[in-house]
Amino acid sequence: MELSFNREAMTDALQRIVGAAEKRLTMPILGNVRVRPGETGGMRLETTDLELAWSARTEGTIPAECDTTVSVRKLLDVVKAAPADSDIRAEVDGERMSVGFGGSRFSLATLPGEDFPDWEAGAIGATVVVPQNRLRRLLEATMFSMAQQDVRYYLQGLLLVATGHTLRAVATDGHRLALSEIELDSPVEGRIERIVPRKAVAELRRNLSDDDQAVQIGFAEDQIVFELGPAVLRSKVIEGRFPDYERVIPTDLPATLVVEREVLKQALTRVGIVASDKYRGVRMILGPEGCQVLTHNADREEAQETVEASYDGPEMEIGFNLGYLLDVLNVIETDSVRIGLRDGNSSILVQAEPPGGSRYVVMPMRL
The missing domain is CATH 3.10.150.10 (DNA Polymerase III, subunit A, domain 2)
Known part of the structure; x- marks a missing residue:
């Protein structure tokens, strides 16, 4: 032949x-x-x-x-x-x-x-159509927060929620949460939720183009299907109940820090030179003068950065995982970021400034 x-x-x-x-x-x-x-x-x-x-x-x-x-x-x-x-x-x-x-x-x-194993196609119950570049941005804005090796298997994936004119993606590993949403041109009846496994998310992201070609998403009971022109990706979905993420997002935050994204990113990168390899912890001290970022390690080496910022709230000290903050700053595209805080023991809410369709929650860390 x-x-x-x-x-x-x-x-x-x-x-x-x-x-x-x-x-x-x-x-x-x-x-x-x-x-x-x-x-x-x-x-x-x-x-x-x-x-x-x-x-x-x-x-x-x-x-x-x-x-x-x-x-x-x-x-x-x-x-x-x-x-x-x-x-x-x-x-x-x-x-x-x-x-x-x-x-x-x-x-x-x-x-x-x-x-060769036959793939049993499930009956598609509903479909949505979005431009590939818009879906690609949605994945990039959230997928970094998926858990990697967690016994809570439902965290090792990305939750997609389609409702009305909105397609939302949510990911969390229990220490941080990323939520982003995009607008749909045509509304969806009811509410559709599927947890897409990590590998399928990575494969989809790898194959999405940066243009407005359409991708059709089909929701079956135990599968999800992505049609990208001549190529089709089918994936099983993760069974399980995703955490109630809306309860995790803090509201009524009395303190607000507004800072240039690149300035804060560079400051965190520099103090990270001496941060502990195991804990990657940094402290942020907030007050009328703005923001200070400090860290140390087991060898009693220290690093300190003063970051020019606008802070409205009481004096506060709070610790974070350095990598978690940098992951968020790497996906936000605006020049400035807004960080909402309650106190030194509560999660913070990070958003673009002005706020857009993405929200990020980072839990504090005891140092």
């Missing part, structure tokens, strides 16, 4: 879907891409790790009876090695796929396509 395809088209398709292939190879076929004819012509490529799955359409000629799998990473490396804009020919014969261009030939092992 002979196949042919263009280098650029195949490279783009494989790069989109390679992230779903299983790296630990608990089942060898999970490291492969399934190659078979598309429903409307061309070629259909599929990868999965059983938790999420990519499918992509690409141009090419393929026999109707062809259904095989081959290592997605090896095939991608071979295709990328071909000369620019070249046409590549492949031949499937038994348990081998021969790929060639110019004077180069590669023989790759294959496994039958019928052995």
Whole structure:
């Protein structure tokens, strides 16, 4: 069986879907891409790790009876090695796929396509459509707050909430919380909530473009589907009850600190040179003169920065994890930030100045 395809088209398709292939190879076929004819012509490529799955359409000629799998990473490396804009020919014969261009030939092992795990598609109950750049910004504004290795498995994902004209993303690891929302062009009936796993969030973010091309989000009972033109990402959702995040967001904060974002970011970065590698703690002293940032470590090394800022409230001292504050400052895009405080033992609320569609809660730290 002979196949042919263009280098650029195949490279783009494989790069989109390679992230779903299983790296630990608990089942060898999970490291492969399934190659078979598309429903409307061309070629259909599929990868999965059983938790999420990519499918992509690409141009090419393929026999109707062809259904095989081959290592997605090896095939991608071979295709990328071909000369620019070249046409590549492949031949499937038994348990081998021969790929060639110019004077180069590669023989790759294959496994039958019928052995590739089928992804059972759930019934889509509701859909929303958003521009890719808007969804990308929503993910970037929140995904850093997802838990990484927490026994509370529902924290190892991103909560998506669609209601009315709003799509909201929420992430928390129990020490900080990030919430951001964007406007939908068409309203959603009722309220839809799904917790999207960390890997699916990362895969989606990696494949979103920075333009206004549409992405359609489909909500099934136990799955979520993202359609990005010729590529479709399906993911299981995390079952469980996400924390009541609205109760965590502090309100009626009597003290307010307004500071230039880059100035505070650079100050935190500098004091971080001597901050404890384990705790990464810093103290902020707030008063009429503005803000001081201090830290020390077990070797009794110290660092201190005076930050010019506008502070309205009582004198206060509060400690934080340095990395948590920097993560927030890295995603806020305005020149200034507004920090609302209650006292030295309560969580703070960080927002852009002027406030926009994102809010960030950071718990204090005892130092």
